[in-house]
Amino acid sequence: MTHLISDDFVGQQNARSLAQLQADYDALAGVLQRRGRDIETLTAQAAGFAVALPSWGVGTGGTRFARFPGIGEPRNVFEKIDDCATINQLTRATPGVSLHFPWDRTTDPRALKEIANKHGLYFDSVNSNTFQNAAGQALSYKYGSLTAQDPAVRAQAVAHNIDCVELGNTLGSKGLTVWIGDGANFPGQHNLRGALERYLESMRAIYTALPSDWLMYIEHKLFEPAFYATTIADWGTSFACATELGPKAKCLVDLGHHAPNTNIEMIVARLTQFGKLGGFHFNDSKYGDDDLDSGSINPFQLFLIFNELRDGAVREGENFKPAYMLDQSHNVTDPIESLMSSAVEVQRAYIQAALIDAEALNHHQKNNDALMAAQTLKQAFRTDVSPILAMARVRAGGAADPVACYRASGYRDHKREERPPVAGASGSGIV
Ligand code: AOS
Ligand code: ZN
Ligand code: ZN
Numbered sequence: 001m002t003h004l005i006s007d008d009f010v011g012q013q014n015a016r017s018l019a020q021l022q023a024d025y026d027a028l029a030g031v032l033q034r035r036g037r038d039i040e041t042l043t044a045q046a047a048g049f050a051v052a053l054p055s056w057g058v059g060t061g062g063t064r065f066a067r068f069p070g071i072g073e074p075r076n077v078f079e080k081i082d083d084c085a086t087i088n089q090l091t092r093a094t095p096g097v098s099l100h101f102p103w104d105r106t107t108d109p110r111a112l113k114e115i116a117n118k119h120g121l122y123f124d125s126v127n128s129n130t131f132q133n134a135a136g137q138a139l140s141y142k143y144g145s146l147t148a149q150d151p152a153v154r155a156q157a158v159a160h161n162i163d164c165v166e167l168g169n170t171l172g173s174k175g176l177t178v179w180i181g182d183g184a185n186f187p188g189q190h191n192l193r194g195a196l197e198r199y200l201e202s203m204r205a206i207y208t209a210l211p212s213d214w215l216m217y218i219e220h221k222l223f224e225p226a227f228y229a230t231t232i233a234d235w236g237t238s239f240a241c242a243t244e245l246g247p248k249a250k251c252l253v254d255l256g257h258h259a260p261n262t263n264i265e266m267i268v269a270r271l272t273q274f275g276k277l278g279g280f281h282f283n284d285s286k287y288g289d290d291d292l293d294s295g296s297i298n299p300f301q302l303f304l305i306f307n308e309l310r311d312g313a314v315r316e317g318e319n320f321k322p323a324y325m326l327d328q329s330h331n332v333t334d335p336i337e338s339l340m341s342s343a344v345e346v347q348r349a350y351i352q353a354a355l356i357d358a359e360a361l362n363h364h365q366k367n368n369d370a371l372m373a374a375q376t377l378k379q380a381f382r383t384d385v386s387p388i389l390a391m392a393r394v395r396a397g398g399a400a401d402p403v404a405c406y407r408a409s410g411y412r413d414h415k416r417e418e419r420p421p422v423a424g425a426s427g428s429g430i431v
């Protein structure tokens with residue numbers, strides 16, 4: 001029997017700070033009321049927010065230099081589900097889990113689905129992996145996968161993606177995320193156009209195998225592991241490919257996959273405008289694909305992205321539902337703590353953006369009042385919405401303070417006992 005935190009324990013922990021939370025909540029309600037905003041509407045919005053967990057994120061990550069294993073790390077997908085369930089129990093904002101194959105392969109997907117559902121979790125988009133060789137694989141991806149020169153290698157990579165779709169279908173997923181490391185390290189190594197032609201041919205074969213209610217997410221990335229020319233390096237290439245493939249293909253924006261200082265919120269606006277924004281891998285970065293905790297470096301950028309999503313929701317209506325997922329690497333923190341705080345940071349940006357006085361913003365834009373337009377955004381960004389997020393959690397049975405509750409529970413110490421380390425339990429260091 002594995003140890004899980006009891007709901008009673010969460011309730012007891014909450015009881016200690018409930019009076020304080022109520023006072024903070026009431027004070028914020030007053031502030032918002034003066035702005036003509038009803039706090040309960042925002043709390044309901046917070047309660048409806050969800051961002052999916054990356055199964056690979058509950059283990060300690062690593063860099064290409066080293067991986068320093070954490071304590072009591074999950075050793076298989078079932079243990080990962082326990083950790084994901086705990087994160088969702090405390091945050092009530094992460095009911096989806098995004099699996100990665102073959103890392104999360106199981107001989108009994110039905111049992112996995114049943115256990116996840118029992119915990120109140122469902123499976124979000126599944127991720128294929130052709131950026132490393134799986135154990136026992138016939139052909140190597142050393143020189144590429146979906147774009148490889150060798151048609152047999154391409155066929156193997158296509159077959160793996162179709163396998164992922166089938167497995168995901170059994171698990172109740174509705175999407176396939178495709179990120180490939182394909183590209184060139186030397187000028188001349190690839191015919192740049194030829195590589196993309198082969199990519200499209202491979203992707204067409206995968207697209208054909210998608211169930212009718214599935215989406216395919218194309219994840220671009222500027223560089224790494226290819227350092228001269230990555231085949232799907234930017235949103236333009238991603239957009240062109242998604243357009244070529246058809247309506248079930250959309251673009252996925254991993255925040256770390258751009259050159260430093262790229263205006264990511266503008267990419268979000270463009271993809272939304274042309275109906276191709278599929279979803280996100282949230283994380284934060286300073287230099288490259290750093291995969292640091294969401295909101296830890298540049299929370300304003302996250303807020304501005306959610307401002308575009310807010311605008312997109314108004315313009316596109318009900319059908320605008322980009323997929324939200326975290327994609328982070330935790331090297332110096334307890335992954336559960338990082339994922340909980342990150343989910344809350346993304347939820348915070350969502351609520352801060354919901355607070356924007358859209359009418360005022362529109363007015364300032366029409367009048368070319370740049371200063372007041374910027375101030376309007378800042379007013380929302382500066383508002384501490386923590387009591388809204390905490391109240392939404394508490395009302396749903398989550399923790400007022402997820403990290404404090406988690407620490408007090410001794411969950412990790414239990415896992416230290418239950419999960420003695422095994423060799424090769426985690427995925428690659430690339431995230
Ligand atoms: C790689 O840089 C991408 O972010 C992918 O999403 C990758 O599949 C994932 O991070 C797991 O390594
Ligand atoms: Zn990613
Ligand atoms: Zn990343």
Ligand code: ZN
Binds near residue numbers: 221254256257430
């Ligand atoms: Zn990445």
